[in-house]
Amino acid sequence: MALQDEFHFIDQIKPKRVSRSGLIAGIGDDAALFRPTQEMEQIICMDTMVEGVHFTKKTMDPYQIGYKALAVNISDIAAMGGTPTYYLVSIAIPKDWNEQELLSIYEGMAMLADKYHMDLIGGDTVSIAGNLVVTVTVLGEVEKGKHLLRSHAQPGDIVFVSGTIGDSSAGLSLLLHNKKNYSFSESEKTLIQKHQYPIPRVEIGRLLSTFERVSLNDISDGLASETNEIAKASCVTLLIDEDKIPFSEAILKQHQDRALEFALYGGEDFELVGTIAASDWEILQKQAKKHGYILTKVGTVSEGGPAVFLKRDGELCKLEMKGYNHFTK
Numbered sequence: 001m002a003l004q005d006e007f008h009f010i011d012q013i014k015p016k017r018v019s020r021s022g023l024i025a026g027i028g029d030d031a032a033l034f035r036p037t038q039e040m041e042q043i044i045c046m047d048t049m050v051e052g053v054h055f056t057k058k059t060m061d062p063y064q065i066g067y068k069a070l071a072v073n074i075s076d077i078a079a080m081g082g083t084p085t086y087y088l089v090s091i092a093i094p095k096d097w098n099e100q101e102l103l104s105i106y107e108g109m110a111m112l113a114d115k116y117h118m119d120l121i122g123g124d125t126v127s128i129a130g131n132l133v134v135t136v137t138v139l140g141e142v143e144k145g146k147h148l149l150r151s152h153a154q155p156g157d158i159v160f161v162s163g164t165i166g167d168s169s170a171g172l173s174l175l176l177h178n179k180k181n182y183s184f185s186e187s188e189k190t191l192i193q194k195h196q197y198p199i200p201r202v203e204i205g206r207l208l209s210t211f212e213r214v215s216l217n218d219i220s221d222g223l224a225s226e227t228n229e230i231a232k233a234s235c236v237t238l239l240i241d242e243d244k245i246p247f248s249e250a251i252l253k254q255h256q257d258r259a260l261e262f263a264l265y266g267g268e269d270f271e272l273v274g275t276i277a278a279s280d281w282e283i284l285q286k287q288a289k290k291h292g293y294i295l296t297k298v299g300t301v302s303e304g305g306p307a308v309f310l311k312r313d314g315e316l317c318k319l320e321m322k323g324y325n326h327f328t329k
Contacts, residue, residue, distance in 0.1 A: 020085055020119050032121035034086060034139075041147055043140040045076040051094075051131035059175040062101040064196045065134065066108025072220065073138035074116065074200035075270040079218040080149075081209030082142035083202065086121045087113065090135040092128035105134065116202065148208060148274070150233035152215035157275035159238055159299035160284075162204050164248040165223055169266020170255045171195030190250040198270040204293050205272065211284065216274035224264040226273050227308045228321035237304035238275075240319070242312045246296045264310075265322060275301050 022035040036042055049055060049069050060068070070087060077084045089109065093102065106120075113120065118138075171191035174184065184192060201218070208214045215234060217226040223245070227238050242260065251259045263269075276284055281297065288295045299311075309316040 020117065023086070023119050023121065032086070032088075034121065037141055039144055040141040041144050043077055043080050043082045043142060043147075044137065045073055045140075046135065046137040047072050047076070048133060048135040050133050058179050059172065060180065060196055062104035063108040063111075066105035066110075067112050067197060068108075069105070069134045069136045070109040070112050070138070071198050071200050072268075072270065073136050074112070074202060075198070075218040075220070077138055077140035078200050078202040078205035079216050079272060080140070080142055080147050081205045081214070081216065082140040082147070083206065084116050084118050084138055084140045084200075086119050086139040088121060088137040089123035090125075090137075091123070092126050092133040094128050094130060094132055097132055109136075142209060146209045148205065148214050148216040150215055150217055150230045152213050153230050153234035153236050153238075153275040153301050154213070154277070155236060155301055155303045156278055157215075157301040158278050158281045158297050159227070159240065159273070159275050159301060160281075160295050160297050161219070161223070161246065161271055161273045162201050162293065162295055163269070163271040164246045164251070164294075165219065165269055165271060166251050166255075166259050166262030166266055167191050167194035167248050168198060168268040168270070169195075169222075169262040170251050170258070172266075172268070173255070173258075173262075185254075187250040187253045190248070191254060195268065198268065200270060201272045203291065204288070204295070207287060207291065207293065208272075208274065208276070208284070211276060211280050214274055214276050216272055219269045219271045219273055220267055222263070222265040222267040222322075223273060224308065224319040225267070225321055228306070228319065230273070230275065231308050232306040232321075234275075234301075235306055237302045237306070238299055238308045239302060239316070240299040240308060240310050242310055244296065244298045246294070246298075264319065273298075 025033040055065050074084045172195045174188050215230050217230055219226050231238050245263055247259050308319040310319050
């Protein structure tokens with residue numbers, strides 16, 4: 001392992017302060033202890049990022065890898081309407097990663113954790129013969145009965161998305177073609193920023209949790225995959241209007257011919273897609289606008305078997321449940 005002293009490394013990543021009042025014992029014992037907040041439901045999620053699959057040193061710096069490893073998990077908490085509270089990190093380290101690079105990974109996480117007042121409460125550090133593997137577990141909470149599930153969609157609902165879609169995949173395409181140190185244009189830098197520093201939509205998820213019924217998913221594997229997950233969980237049909245999918249100026253300038261492909265099948269935007277009762281849509285829009293959140297109506301929900309259709313040039317095209325898949329090429 002690249003580290004000379006594992007215990008010295010753990011001492012360096014151990015937080016110097018505590019953000020959550022419910023934390024009883026963090027790093028330093030065999031396990032962490034925390035006191036859940038009364039009247040709240042607890043949320044837990046975990047994601048793994050593997051070098052060569054989710055990132056390479058050619059596309060991301062260690063700091064960015066750390067930031068993103070935590071961001072993708074916080075995004076899952078946002079999709080439940082919750083607030084992130086604690087996180088744990090398990091890291092498997094090959095010999096070609098040095099201590100400063102590893103510390104930078106944790107610094108990237110800490111920067112984002114500070115924004116949401118999260119505490120690092122544990123994890124594991126081991127050596128590995130292959131590539132770097134970073135696994136992050138995040139805990140969160142949401143008010144009892146206010147959680148947002150994929151199964152909450154009903155016929156007549158409005159389908160919406162936050163932000164713009166496809167930017168991250170377009171940014172990754174630029175990085176893979178040119179590498180991270182290339183002299184990119186300003187619009188290209190915008191797309192790359194979306195890939196390297198995705199913004200979890202916690203605040204939007206919290207707003208959505210105040211409504212009576214919302215289905216929600218974060219866009220990690222592309223709009224086609226995420227809408228199909230909602231359709232399947234709710235046993236409904238989603239109709240998506242291609243003309244209403246929000247694209248950024250940057251993606252239209254750099255990849256107008258591939259913008260739809262990136263949005264539907266690229267993934268890693270970590271925006272939110274969901275449904276809400278049509279009677280609540282205007283209220284949601286007004287509240288979102290008040291806070292500066294961008295939500296766009298992209299379709300509707302109808303009765304029928306689990307399916308998603310894209311309305312294009314007056315015709316309906318079925319969107320299959322495909323996006324990034326780790327087990328296919």
